Amino acid sequence: MEKLIVLLVTVCTGICPIFSQNSVDTYSNPVADRNFPDPSIIKAEDGSFYIYGTSRLIDIMKSDNLVDWVRAGTVFTPETRPNFENRAGLWAPDINYVNGQYVLYYTLSKSMGWQTNGIGVSISDKPEGPFKDLGPILRANEIGVINSIDQFYIEDNGKKYLFWGSLNGIFGIELSADGLSIKKDAEKNQIAGDAFEGTMILKRGKYYYFFGSVGTCCEGITSTYQLAAGRSDSLFGPYVDSKGKSLMLIDGYTVIIGKNERFVGNGHCSEIVQDDEGNDWILYHGYDATDENPRNRKLLLDQIKWDKKDWPYIEKASPSLNAKRPVFHKK
Numbered sequence: 001m002e003k004l005i006v007l008l009v010t011v012c013t014g015i016c017p018i019f020s021q022n023s024v025d026t027y028s029n030p031v032a033d034r035n036f037p038d039p040s041i042i043k044a045e046d047g048s049f050y051i052y053g054t055s056r057l058i059d060i061m062k063s064d065n066l067v068d069w070v071r072a073g074t075v076f077t078p079e080t081r082p083n084f085e086n087r088a089g090l091w092a093p094d095i096n097y098v099n100g101q102y103v104l105y106y107t108l109s110k111s112m113g114w115q116t117n118g119i120g121v122s123i124s125d126k127p128e129g130p131f132k133d134l135g136p137i138l139r140a141n142e143i144g145v146i147n148s149i150d151q152f153y154i155e156d157n158g159k160k161y162l163f164w165g166s167l168n169g170i171f172g173i174e175l176s177a178d179g180l181s182i183k184k185d186a187e188k189n190q191i192a193g194d195a196f197e198g199t200m201i202l203k204r205g206k207y208y209y210f211f212g213s214v215g216t217c218c219e220g221i222t223s224t225y226q227l228a229a230g231r232s233d234s235l236f237g238p239y240v241d242s243k244g245k246s247l248m249l250i251d252g253y254t255v256i257i258g259k260n261e262r263f264v265g266n267g268h269c270s271e272i273v274q275d276d277e278g279n280d281w282i283l284y285h286g287y288d289a290t291d292e293n294p295r296n297r298k299l300l301l302d303q304i305k306w307d308k309k310d311w312p313y314i315e316k317a318s319p320s321l322n323a324k325r326p327v328f329h330k331k
Contacts, residue, residue, distance in 0.1 A: 027067045027325040029263065030288060030298035036061070037285045037297040038092040038150075038198070039270040042102075044127040051270065051283065052093035053299070057081060058106060060128055066273060066281055066301055066326045075104060075122065075131045082108050082120050084136045092150045092198070092268070095127070098160070098179040102127050105137070105162070107149040114147040115140055119164060121180055134180060137162070138173075143188065145171055150268075152199040153179065156235050166197035170212065172236060191237045192230070192247040198268035207231045209312060210239050213267030214253060220294035221287050223265025228253035229312055242311050254311065256304075260318040262289055263300065272304060275326040280304040286319055301326075 036053040044050050049063045050072065057074035075093065076082070082090070088110040096103045102124045109117035118139030122131040140148040151164040153175075160175040162182075170192035174183045192199075196212035203209075209231045215224035230239040230247040238246060245252040257266045266286035273281045282304050285297040302314045303323065314320075 025324060026322055027301065028322050029300045029302075029319050030286075031067050031283075031301045032061065032069045032299035034298065035293075035296040036299040038268045039283045039285065039299060040093050040095045041270040041273060041283060042095045042097060042127065043273070044097075044102075046127075048127075049273070050095065050127040051299075052095050052104065053285075054089075054091045054093070056090060058090050058093050058104075062128070065328050066275075066283070069299070072128045075106075075129055076133070077130075080130070080133055082106070082122075082133050082135070084108060084120065084139075085110060085113060085117055088113065088117065094151050094153055096153045096179070098153075101125060102131075103153070103179055104131060105151045105153060107151065108136075109147075109149050114168075118142075118148050119151045119162070123180075137181060138164075143173075145169065145188065150197045150199060152201060154201050154203075154235070156203065161235070163191070163199045163201060165192075165199070167194055169194060170196050170199055170210075189236050190248075191232075191239060193249060193252065195250050195253060196228070196247070200269055200271060201235070202272050203235075205310060206233060207310065208233070208235050208239075210247065211256070211269055211312075212253070213269075215265075215267070217265065217267065219265070221264050221289050223287060225265040225267040225286075226255050226259070227257040227267045227269055227284060229256050230254065231311075242309075255317060256312055257284065257302070257314055258318050260316070260321075262321060263287065263298075263319040264289060265297070266300065266319055273326075276329045277327045279326065280306075281326050282314075 038054040041051045057076045060072040061069040062072040085108040091107040094105040122133045124131040146168040147166045163172040173188045174186040198213040200211040232239040241254040263286040269284040
């Protein structure tokens with residue numbers, strides 16, 4: 001009877017789980033059976049994970065285990081939604097905790113707006129918001145990079161950097177100490193070629209690992225998106241694939257996640273999260289061939305493993321259908 005009451009309260013308050021078929025020890029993809037592209041994740045001060053995805057107002061979900069997600073609101077409201085690019089979409093959120101506050105970078109872009117789209121920044125004291133928009137941090141026509149979208153923030157050796165770009169080179173630049181603007185007189189540097197978008201960089205051991213998406217992202221089950229990687233011993237490169245080929249070349253990359261019969265167009269990954277047993281996990285989106293809505297890019301989860309040469313891989317190089325779930329000990 002107690003479980004029934006809890007369920008009724010959950011329904012009535014509107015905090016509804018995004019159900020997936022999961023057991024105590026295993027999970028099934030997708031972990032969120034809804035449209036949730038371009039995920040970015042953070043473990044917040046309250047101990048829970050919050051994930052942010054492309055949508056009109058940037059959707060937020062919350063989980064304690066990376067598998068079971070509930071809706072947690074939106075970053076913006078219709079009244080606070082950014083508008084520095086007219087009639088544009090909000091894409092590719094990137095969430096971070098910087099100097100004691102939650103800082104979310106976002107893309108504002110419209111169809112065929114490659115020359116004027118750009119990246120904005122917003123701040124909040126809480127992961128679920130409300131977020132205060134601070135406006136654009138860079139725009140394509142001002143920084144000299146066509147299609148300035150898909151940003152990624154990273155700190156390295158006490159400095160803050162932003163990386164971005166889509167199919168016209170991947171670039172990076174140093175930010176101000178608060179992470180809310182470009183550092184005065186900073187110069188952009190290109191680290192990868194025209195094959196990539198959706199940058200994520202992981203510092204692990206002596207290497208910087210570049211993760212990016214290649215192929216076509218948004219054509220339903222005919223999409224060719226794949227998650228690819230390279231690495232370098234320096235944040236600004238040079239980056240090479242597992243065969244030593246430069247990521248500046250159009251075919252210079254190592255595929256980490258391709259397609260299978262169920263999921264296609266898989267890419268644009270989140271940051272990597274480590275569970276309580278030291279296993280690494282990554283979230284990303286993909287089209288579900290069994291879905292009646294061909295436009296839904298669903299949230300997928302997989303374990304990242306590392307081979308003897310410290311290259312990342314996923315079992316079978318494609319999304320899991322069923323797998324052992326992450327381990328998080330109850331506190």
